[in-house]
Amino acid sequence: MLDFPRWRVWMLNTLIIFGVLFAIPSLLPAQMRDQLAQFVPTPTINLGLDLAGGSHILLEADTSQLAETRLEALEDGVRTAMRRADPQIAIADVSRADGQLSFTVSDVSKVDAAREALIPLTSNATGSRDWNIGVNDGNWLIVTPEGTGNEAALDQAMDTAKDVIDRRINALGTLEPTIIRQGDNRIVVQVPGLDDPAALKALIGKTAKLEFKLVDEMADPDQTAQGKARVGSQVLPYPDNPSGLPYIAVRRLGGISGDKLEKADPTFDSQTNQPAVTIQFDSEGGQKFARMTQQNVNKLFAIILDGQVISAPQIREPIFGGVSQISGSFTTESANALSISLRSGALPVDLKIVEERSVGPDLGADSIRRGVLAAVIGTTAILVLMFLVYGRFGMYANFALVINIAMILGVMALVNATLTLPGIAGFVLTIGAAVDANVLINERIREELKRGRRIVQAIEVGYKEASRAIFDANSTNVIAAVLLFFFGSGPIRGFAVVLMIGIVTSVFTAVTITRMWVSRWVKRTRPHELTI
Amino acid sequence: MKLLKLVPDDTNIDFLKWRTWAFGISLLLMVASVGLVATKGLNFGVDFIGGQMIRATFTESTSAPVTELRETVAKLGYGDPTIQRFGAENQVSIRMKLPDGADKNPELANTMATKITETLKAGHPDVRIDGVDSVSGKVSEELFSTGMRALLAAMAGVSIYIWFRFEWQFGVGAIWSLLHDVTLTFGLFALTGWEFDLNIIAALLTIIGYSLNDTVVVYDRIRENLMKFRKMEMASLLNLSVNETLSRTVMTSVSISLPLIILVLFGPDVIFGFSAAMAFGIVVGTYSSIYQAAPILIWLKVGSHSFVPTDDAGSKAERIDDNFGAKP
Numbered sequence: 123m124l125d126f127p128r129w130r131v132w133m134l135n136t137l138i139i140f141g142v143l144f145a146i147p148s149l150l151p152a153q154m155r156d157q158l159a160q161f162v163p164t165p166t167i168n169l170g171l172d173l174a175g176g177s178h179i180l181l182e183a184d185t186s187q188l189a190e191t192r193l194e195a196l197e198d199g200v201r202t203a204m205r206r207a208d209p210q211i212a213i214a215d216v217s218r219a220d221g222q223l224s225f226t227v228s229d230v231s232k233v234d235a236a237r238e239a240l241i242p243l244t245s246n247a248t249g250s251r252d253w254n255i256g257v258n259d260g261n262w263l264i265v266t267p268e269g270t271g272n273e274a275a276l277d278q279a280m281d282t283a284k285d286v287i288d289r290r291i292n293a294l295g296t297l298e299p300t301i302i303r304q305g306d307n308r309i310v311v312q313v314p315g316l317d318d319p320a321a322l323k324a325l326i327g328k329t330a331k332l333e334f335k336l337v338d339e340m341a342d343p344d345q346t347a348q349g350k351a352r353v354g355s356q357v358l359p360y361p362d363n364p365s366g367l368p369y370i371a372v373r374r375l376g377g378i379s380g381d382k383l384e385k386a387d388p389t390f391d392s393q394t395n396q397p398a399v400t401i402q403f404d405s406e407g408g409q410k411f412a413r414m415t416q417q418n419v420n421k422l423f424a425i426i427l428d429g430q431v432i433s434a435p436q437i438r439e440p441i442f443g444g445v446s447q448i449s450g451s452f453t454t455e456s457a458n459a460l461s462i463s464l465r466s467g468a469l470p471v472d473l474k475i476v477e478e479r480s481v482g483p484d485l486g487a488d489s490i491r492r493g494v495l496a497a498v499i500g501t502t503a504i505l506v507l508m509f510l511v512y513g514r515f516g517m518y519a520n521f522a523l524v525i526n527i528a529m530i531l532g533v534m535a536l537v538n539a540t541l542t543l544p545g546i547a548g549f550v551l552t553i554g555a556a557v558d559a560n561v562l563i564n565e566r567i568r569e570e571l572k573r574g575r576r577i578v579q580a581i582e583v584g585y586k587e588a589s590r591a592i593f594d595a596n597s598t599n600v601i602a603a604v605l606l607f608f609f610g611s612g613p614i615r616g617f618a619v620v621l622m623i624g625i626v627t628s629v630f631t632a633v634t635i636t637r638m639w640v641s642r643w644v645k646r647t648r649p650h651e652l653t654i
Numbered sequence: 655m656k657l658l659k660l661v662p663d664d665t666n667i668d669f670l671k672w673r674t675w676a677f678g679i680s681l682l683l684m685v686a687s688v689g690l691v692a693t694k695g696l697n698f699g700v701d702f703i704g705g706q707m708i709r710a711t712f713t714e715s716t717s718a719p720v721t722e723l724r725e726t727v728a729k730l731g732y733g734d735p736t737i738q739r740f741g742a743e744n745q746v747s748i749r750m751k752l753p754d755g756a757d758k759n760p761e762l763a764n765t766m767a768t769k770i771t772e773t774l775k776a777g778h779p780d781v782r783i784d785g786v787d788s789v790s791g792k793v794s795e796e797l798f799s800t801g802m803r804a805l806l807a808a809m810a811g812v813s814i815y816i817w818f819r820f821e822w823q824f825g826v827g828a829i830w831s832l833l834h835d836v837t838l839t840f841g842l843f844a845l846t847g848w849e850f851d852l853n854i855i856a857a858l859l860t861i862i863g864y865s866l867n868d869t870v871v872v873y874d875r876i877r878e879n880l881m882k883f884r885k886m887e888m889a890s891l892l893n894l895s896v897n898e899t900l901s902r903t904v905m906t907s908v909s910i911s912l913p914l915i916i917l918v919l920f921g922p923d924v925i926f927g928f929s930a931a932m933a934f935g936i937v938v939g940t941y942s943s944i945y946q947a948a949p950i951l952i953w954l955k956v957g958s959h960s961f962v963p964t965d966d967a968g969s970k971a972e973r974i975d976d977n978f979g980a981k982p
Contacts, residue, residue: 172924323760327760475764476760478789481784493921499916504913510657544928550914565902594816594819594874598870601815602859609804610859621863
């Protein structure tokens with residue numbers, strides 16, 4: 123039991139040295155750490171937002187809206203496919219409801235041709251089917267989503283959304299955001315050091331879907347005011363409408379979308395001197411834009427952002443260069459935000475902010491200072507008490523405790539764990555658990571001595587008998603920590619991580635390391651008396 | 655060198671003498687806790703009921719103008735705020751319900767936060783906004799349910815472990831004493847009106863871990879003594895086990911309480927509730943290992959027959975027979 127082969131001593135010492143080495147970078151001031159990083163890798167513990175200050179934003183995608191968008195795209199595809207079929211297939215009663223698309227083929231004899239034309243639209247790149255085609259009453263075609271089509275689309279949309287958000291935040295400058303997907307339809311954005319996230323939210327909360335559609339100039343203003351539109355038109359909100367009516371009717375078809383942009387920059391309107399945004403289409407978008415403006419000179423077209431009309435200017439002449447200006451009631455900031463959003467592309471799905479937390483840097487710094495102070499005072503008190511109660515063996519426990527603290531920091535730095543406020547508390551508690559292991563061992567040795575065992579035997583039995591309770595107690599703590607990690611969220615997880623690391627290192631230092639020291643002392647001095 | 659002894663040698667306190675009383679009082683306190691939670695309710699933070707919390711410090715003032723704040727914020731038309739001091743006298747948290755429709759349109763929550771902070775800044779140039787938390791109804795429901803699930807899973811998980819490592823009676827004793835500790839902590843929060851948020855769930859889980867740690871140490875000694883002293887009466891055996899582990903119990907409780915008490919006194923205000931809950935939990939947890947977890951073993955008729963060496967299935971079958979036949 124007290125026999126320690128040389129190789130084991132070496133192994134344990136190596137482990138201790140590595141653990142302690144990895145802790146060093148986290149304890150150095152940032153400046154020194156940066157200098158050191160030029161020569162050796164310096165893994166460092168991340169500070170959670172509650173300590174470092176910063177913003178945490180949880181975004182959630184509107185899944186129903188995504189399904190709707192997919193259906194819309196399908197409808198467009200179907201209409202085009204039928205028009206382009208040779209010969210053309212006439213369809214009617216197109217409707218999107220309950221997540222499915224249905225239409226009737228006017229000429230019953232063409233139903234098979236229509237089905238044939240649908241096939242390329244309903245299967246995806248991998249060859250499996252995204253949509254099912256059913257025929258009812260001879261000529262009524264119903265297209266329903268099949269299998270994992272919607273989930274796959276959501277997955278893809280979320281990946282794209284993550285990239286878009288990344289691009290948008292990077293445009294803000296030197297922030298170091300962490301953007302991760304959470305669950306099926308959520309994205310977490312964490313930006314350390316940013317305590318006023320207003321600008322950030324303005325940037326990532328906007329879908330930035332830009333569309334150009336012709337204004338329905340034949341619409342009856344009274345009908346529009348009631349939200350009713352003619353067939354082929356739709357009513358959209360238009361808050362800045364010069365006519366005073368906050369709505370406007372636009373034609374559904376024949377517009378173009380603004381997702382094919384090469385550039386978008388904030389600027390000032392040369393006539394009104396108001397902030398505005400200039401956009402530059404790519405060549406394909408530019409051609410479409412030219413065609414649209416050419417065919418509709420003197421008509422009004424609406425510039426639509428996220429389903430809301432920003433302005434509805436008149437097309438005075440065809441625009442060939444693919445450059446256009448969007449003016450509305452912008453401020454310099456909002457023009458800037460819009461151009462960043464347009465540049466980084468539209469979000470493929472609407473995202474809502476469902477949780478937001480921001481911590482000012484002063485509060486975080488105060489928390490660290492007081493948390494560390496409490497940890498230092500607490501630990502010192504334990505060290506003194508341990509020495510007073512167990513003497514030499516208390517000192518062994520104390521050295522082990524200090525190594526334990528360093529090792530927890532080292533392992534946390536190595537796995538790039540995040541230290542949160544509850545994490546500090548978890549730290550303090552791990553120290554308590556480590557001490558408990560030594561208390562159990564030392565009390566047991568005391569007992570065995572009292573029962574009249576010889577010193578070496580008492581120590582051996584003490585370690586052996588105490589180990590059982592230490593093992594059981596720590597196993598239950600591991601169970602609790604693992605459950606904490608899987609069921610918990612945010613700060614609780616930070617706590618669980620510290621607890622898990624701490625349990626492992628504290629058993630290692632409090633049991634194995636002290637035993638190594640004790641056995642060395644016993645071998646060297648062959649004590650006849652033991653005060654414990 | 656003369657070493658310090660927190661518990662004198664050969665201490666022999668008849669702890670189990672008061673077991674019926676202790677059990678009765680505990681039961682009463684548990685019922686009272688449940689009653690308090692049911693009637694007075696817990697002061698849930700925005701983590702669990704959704705809403706917005708703005709933390710602010712009035713850096714140049716000695717105390718925050720709570721009454722005035724309440725009026726000015728209420729005038730903004732978002733309903734009445736819940737304003738509490740937290741930590742220092744000049745620090746407050748202002749809690750608001752999210753405006754109607756904010757679930758659909760987060761812009762509304764945004765506007766509310768901006769309006770409140772601007773109003774604060776306009777009226778008090780020395781105000782420092784320390785943080786804004788905004789949690790939607792949906793997310794808060796999720797946080798609450800995952801938190802509660804974590805609690806239940808932890809309690810069930812560790813009890814099952816105890817059942818496997820010891821005997822089913824020990825598992826029952828463990829889960830009962832955990833239930834006891836958690837219930838009383840809930841009661842404490844209902845009584846004091848301290849804010850109950852995600853951190854408190856973390857505290858409760860730690861309490862479970864430590865209370866169990868304590869229980870395991872006592873149980874381990876009971877098991878050992880059961881195998882050693884086959885003939886000893888159960889109550890005396892429990893007393894012996896508790897007394898033998900007493901100096902360890904005291905030493906560990908003192909060691910763990912030291913940093914916690916310091917956290918409560920000097921630690922960050924943000925985790926006051928967290929630290930206080932844990933300090934309370936350590937005390938209650940230590941008590942429950944002695945007065946809940948141990949006596950339950952008497953009532954569940956544990957005896958040395960429960961630990962006849964179990965080498966093979968055959969002896970296990972015999973042991974079950976034993977259980978029926980034995981009269982403690």
